[in-house]
Amino acid sequence: MPNIKSSERSVKTDASRRAQNFSVKxxxxxxxxxxxxxxxxxxxxxxxxxLTKASSVIDKAAAKGVIHKNAAARKKSRxxxxxNAIESK
Structure with a gap:
């Protein structure tokens, strides 16, 4: 545990942010x-x-900053x- 008061508070907020980010991921x-x-x-x-639903979820994660926008674009592209590969068969 940290000794500094602000660090103690940031540990709490970091934990809640981590939980929220985990949920989005x-x-x-x-x-x-x-x-x-x-x-x-x-x-x-x-x-x-x-795919449309997944794209929406991915875009929202990128907007929240949970994943990088380029990572979001890469996921949607893949x-x-x-x-497209299955349709062409």
Whole structure:
């Protein structure tokens, strides 16, 4: 534990921020996994619908600063790439 009063307070706020960020990151991973699972199952139409939801979740995480905007763009691009690959078959 820190000895300085402000450091003690920042430990509390850091813990709450970490919990919130963890929740947002978990939502991003879940949305990404759902899209990847539907692509693996070969359901392109369902994957497209899930992609729009996943894109929204990813964009919100980037807006909150939980993930970097370039990381968000990369995640969305890779998901779209998977869907396009299954559609072209």
């Amino acid at each position: 978990s939502a991003v991973k879940t949305a990404t996994r759902k899209v990847a699972d539907t692509v693996t199952a070969g359901q392109a139409d369902d994957a497209k619908a899930l 998901l779209a790439k998977k869907i």
